[in-house]
Amino acid sequence: MKKAWKWLESLIAVLLLLTLMPQKASAADDASASKATDHYLKKVKDKGEIVMGTSPDFPPYEFVQNINGKSKIVGMDVEVGHKIAHDLGVKLVVKTMDFDSLLVALETGKIDMVISGMTATPKRAQSVDFSDAYYRSGQALLIRKADKDKYHDYRSLNGKTIGAQTGSLQANLIKEQAKKAKLKTMDKTTDLVLALKTNKFDAVAVDTATSAAFAKNTDGIIAIPSGFKITSDGSAVAFHKGATSLVKAANKSIAAIKKQDLINQVYLPKAGKYLAGGKSKKEAKVSNSMWAYKDFFIAGVGYTLFISAISVVFGFLLGAILALMRLSHNQVAHTVATAYIEFVRGTPLMVQLLFIYFGLGLIINIPAMLSGIIAVSLNSAAYVAEVIRSGINSIAVGQTEASRSLGLSRFATMRYVIMPQAMKNIWPALGNEFVSLIKESSIVSVIGVKDLIYQSRIVQADTYRGVMPLVITMILYFIITFGLSSLMKVFERKMNHD
Amino acid sequence: MTKKEPVIKVEHLKKLFGNNEVLKDINAEVKDGQVICLVGPSGAGKSTFLRCLNMLDQPTSGKVLFENQDLTSLKEDQLDQLREKMGMVFQQFNLFPHMNIIENIKLAPMKVKNQSDEEAAANAAELLRQVGLEDKAEAFPASLSGGQQQRVAIARALAMDPEVMLFDEPTSALDPEMVGEVLKVMQDLAQRGMTMVVVTHEMGFAKSVADEIWFMADGYIQEKTSPQEFFTQPKTKRAQDFLAKVLEA
Numbered sequence: 001m002k003k004a005w006k007w008l009e010s011l012i013a014v015l016l017l018l019t020l021m022p023q024k025a026s027a028a029d030d031a032s033a034s035k036a037t038d039h040y041l042k043k044v045k046d047k048g049e050i051v052m053g054t055s056p057d058f059p060p061y062e063f064v065q066n067i068n069g070k071s072k073i074v075g076m077d078v079e080v081g082h083k084i085a086h087d088l089g090v091k092l093v094v095k096t097m098d099f100d101s102l103l104v105a106l107e108t109g110k111i112d113m114v115i116s117g118m119t120a121t122p123k124r125a126q127s128v129d130f131s132d133a134y135y136r137s138g139q140a141l142l143i144r145k146a147d148k149d150k151y152h153d154y155r156s157l158n159g160k161t162i163g164a165q166t167g168s169l170q171a172n173l174i175k176e177q178a179k180k181a182k183l184k185t186m187d188k189t190t191d192l193v194l195a196l197k198t199n200k201f202d203a204v205a206v207d208t209a210t211s212a213a214f215a216k217n218t219d220g221i222i223a224i225p226s227g228f229k230i231t232s233d234g235s236a237v238a239f240h241k242g243a244t245s246l247v248k249a250a251n252k253s254i255a256a257i258k259k260q261d262l263i264n265q266v267y268l269p270k271a272g273k274y275l276a277g278g279k280s281k282k283e284a285k286v287s288n289s290m291w292a293y294k295d296f297f298i299a300g301v302g303y304t305l306f307i308s309a310i311s312v313v314f315g316f317l318l319g320a321i322l323a324l325m326r327l328s329h330n331q332v333a334h335t336v337a338t339a340y341i342e343f344v345r346g347t348p349l350m351v352q353l354l355f356i357y358f359g360l361g362l363i364i365n366i367p368a369m370l371s372g373i374i375a376v377s378l379n380s381a382a383y384v385a386e387v388i389r390s391g392i393n394s395i396a397v398g399q400t401e402a403s404r405s406l407g408l409s410r411f412a413t414m415r416y417v418i419m420p421q422a423m424k425n426i427w428p429a430l431g432n433e434f435v436s437l438i439k440e441s442s443i444v445s446v447i448g449v450k451d452l453i454y455q456s457r458i459v460q461a462d463t464y465r466g467v468m469p470l471v472i473t474m475i476l477y478f479i480i481t482f483g484l485s486s487l488m489k490v491f492e493r494k495m496n497h498d
Numbered sequence: 499m500t501k502k503e504p505v506i507k508v509e510h511l512k513k514l515f516g517n518n519e520v521l522k523d524i525n526a527e528v529k530d531g532q533v534i535c536l537v538g539p540s541g542a543g544k545s546t547f548l549r550c551l552n553m554l555d556q557p558t559s560g561k562v563l564f565e566n567q568d569l570t571s572l573k574e575d576q577l578d579q580l581r582e583k584m585g586m587v588f589q590q591f592n593l594f595p596h597m598n599i600i601e602n603i604k605l606a607p608m609k610v611k612n613q614s615d616e617e618a619a620a621n622a623a624e625l626l627r628q629v630g631l632e633d634k635a636e637a638f639p640a641s642l643s644g645g646q647q648q649r650v651a652i653a654r655a656l657a658m659d660p661e662v663m664l665f666d667e668p669t670s671a672l673d674p675e676m677v678g679e680v681l682k683v684m685q686d687l688a689q690r691g692m693t694m695v696v697v698t699h700e701m702g703f704a705k706s707v708a709d710e711i712w713f714m715a716d717g718y719i720q721e722k723t724s725p726q727e728f729f730t731q732p733k734t735k736r737a738q739d740f741l742a743k744v745l746e747a
Contacts, residue, residue, distance in 0.1 A: 401554050402592035402651075406606035406658055407582025409575065416605060420596050 041088075041245035044112055049091040052081040053111035055099035057188045057461040058165075059213040060271035061117035061235075064458040071296060071458060074274050076209070077115040077235075079267040080134055080257065084113075084237070087253045097368075097448035098187050100167050101354075103128060106240055108361040110368075113239050113246065117207065119169040120236040129241055131250040133234030135263050139173065139226040140211035142196060142204040146220075151203060153227025154178040160202035163192040170205035173228045188457060193218060194466030209268070213275055290468055293459045300455030301476055307373055307451060308438045308480075314377040315437065316430075319384025324414070326389055337385070344382035350443055352379055357447045372444030372451075380437045387429045391422030424495045431488035435481045442477075452476060504563075505530050505662055505693055506551060511560035513546055520546045522717035524560070528662070528695060533688045535704035535725075536697045538714035539740055544697045547714065548666050551695065552584045553577055565661075582610055585655030589667040591647040593639040593654070599626070600635040603654045610658070618657070625653040629683050645676030649683055656687075663687065665696040701744055705729055713737045 044050045054077060056062045062075035073094045085092035095111050102114045106128060120130035141162070143151050151157055158180040164170040166185040174183045184201060186192050192204045193214055206214070211223035237254070239246045257263060325337035344352070356378075357371040366374070395418050403413040423430075445454035456473040460466055504527035511524040520543045528534055536544045549555040551562060553569050562569045564580055572580070594602050603622035607613040613621070626632045629649040639647055648668055655663060665684065669677045681703050688694055688707050698704060704711060704725060711728040713721040715736045721728065732738045 398588060398590050398592040399594065402588060405552055405554065405581055405584070405586035406655070407578050407610045408606055409578050412609050416609060417594055424596065
């Protein structure tokens with residue numbers, strides 16, 4: 001009895017320790033913050049660079065521009081970032097990811113600050129520290145030109161659908177004030193506008209700067225005042241909780257920006273020039289405007305192929321090992337493999353990816369691309385393992401008996417007799433798995449890996465064209481997967497010659 | 499006839515499949531150069547007994563001594579070394595369908611005995627000649643008749659130069675016109691002094707080739723006699739009934 005109690009006690013102690021660990025870290029941050037001698041500023045200076053996270057689908061705040069064939073993140077927020085970096089005497093590194101992932105990336109140390117048109121709401125301020133606001137913008141609604149006379153502000157949209165970016169200030173405003181309208185959220189502003197154009201939504205809520213950019217560059221879309229009552233604190237730079245030294249440094253830069261009215265005088269006009277420049281070039285060659293973005297698609301295909309190829313190889317090797325473990329007589333190996341396969345098949349790849357990138361990021365910093373490859377490989381291995389296992393089971397037991405009776409070991413039997421036959425049987429199923437791996441690798445775009453999906457998003461944002469980039473992406477994926485399945489068929493025919 | 503010490507010795511062998519006691523208490527010896535034919539009604543445990551000799555089926559209890567080593571106590575890698583000395587031929591041939599005939603025969607000598615490709619190929623060609631299939635070296639198993647496949651299976655087992663050959667109903671899956679060619683090969687083998695244990699329903703073969711007939715029924719070896727005696731004066735009632743049925747047909 002006493003022994004059991006003691007055991008329980010130590011278990012509770014371990015659990016407590018585990019739950020306390022993150023808090024302990026932040027408690028330490030708070031303590032050092034009070035003295036304003038936290039290590040964040042020093043770390044940035046030691047690195048010689050400050051990493052800014054942003055979601056570049058939000059012109060004129062941040063967007064991607066094709067400059068001399070190279071994609072570049074530009075916009076007002078990037079200028080703010082440059083100013084802060086310049087004042088600190090370090091280099092600015094821009095890292096892109098979904099808006100939703102930005103705060104997690106900040107929390108897990110993937111980035112040093114978030115500048116992404118992010119409003120300093122009290123709720124967000126609970127998990128991050130904000131600088132002073134550098135820009136205060138009004139809120140607007142985008143609607144179709146045809147509805148010009150029907151809608152005047154959010155109040156005339158009762159029972160209608162309003163779109164907003166997931167996790168954004170606008171989404172909250174709709175929830176709180178436009179209670180009679182239906183709120184639909186999406187990750188990308190470009191998707192929202194596309195949904196508006198294709199009549200999925202009746203309006204899209206964005207801030208005035210963004211609305212002006214879209215209204216100017218998208219046919220059939222106009223901006224109207226939103227009518228929202230706003231008590232917002234404006235857009236601010238977000239830092240890790242307790243990074244007071246960085247907040248102070250940023251506030252100095254922001255004060256300078258405000259004093260010289262840099263945003264209205266310099267940054268916004270510059271962003272506008274980028275937007276206009278892109279537009280006029282596009283107008284110059286309307287017929288082949290997608291062709292102008294070929295480098296984006298080529299780079300995307302490259303990344304997708306690279307991630308897929310490595311993942312196919314490692315997924316297959318690991319899958320083969322798991323299959324053998326599951327078939328082995330060793331109870332431990334069998335249990336481990338079975339548990340792994342069931343767990344990985346039973347959880348979404350998206351969650352696995354975010355867990356590896358952000359969750360493990362707390363312990364060891366894995367770059368986005370590597371995280372993507374690991375997640376896709378580990379995921380594929382579980383499926384491949386089951387395919388291989390079914391292949392091995394499909395071989396008559398007499399084959400094993402004949403081989404073993406000749407003196408071949410268990411391993412040699414597997415290697416020379418069972419596997420070659422099993423591979424032939426499972427080849428079509430393996431091809432299936434590889435094709436779906438290529439398609440599922442698109443999930444890595446969520447954490448900012450520049451694969452084909454990611455690039456098509458950028459082209460969408462950049463060209464204000466929603467459908468064409470999707471069509472091209474679809475065709476490119478099809479070419480890749482069809483190429484692979486044709487290759488698999490060539491090998492299949494070769495095996496059948498035997 | 500050279501009858502020396504036993505090559506295989508079986509002591510109190512017992513085998514259960516679940517609760518089903520297939521072999522109850524088997525005691526037997528196979529001497530060097532002997533040809534044993536195991537006969538008996540189906541379900542008697544003949545095949546199970548044969549498979550217990552090279553541990554394809556693990557005995558539940560009892561001992562199987564091969565060259566004075568107890569196989570039931572050996573680890574797997576030691577077992578592999580002894581299995582190569584016991585060739586086995588199966589009812590369903592079990593050729594490897596993804597390899598051609600010569601590859602089927604070369605595989606074990608090359609992978610287990612580390613023979614060179616040339617050496618293994620030369621041996622394989624000689625063995626194929628012995629079983630009358632030298633022209634089929636490059637063919638794949640699927641293109642061969644059952645009788646031809648079984649002769650290849652025998653050649654494949656012989657390629658390991660075994661001391662004992664185990665035959666598990668080698669002609670039962672064959673069309674009647676092909677039984678003869680396989681029995682002929684086995685007969686040649688017996689004449690050359692190979693120690694053989696054959697589970698068979700071919701009474702003619704048993705009569706003419708076997709040195710000893712073991713009659714199995716109900717999980718026991720009921721009779722161990724010469725073919726002469728077994729076919730003319732079976733002692734047990736079980737054997738008399740069995741012979742009456744078999745010879746009638």
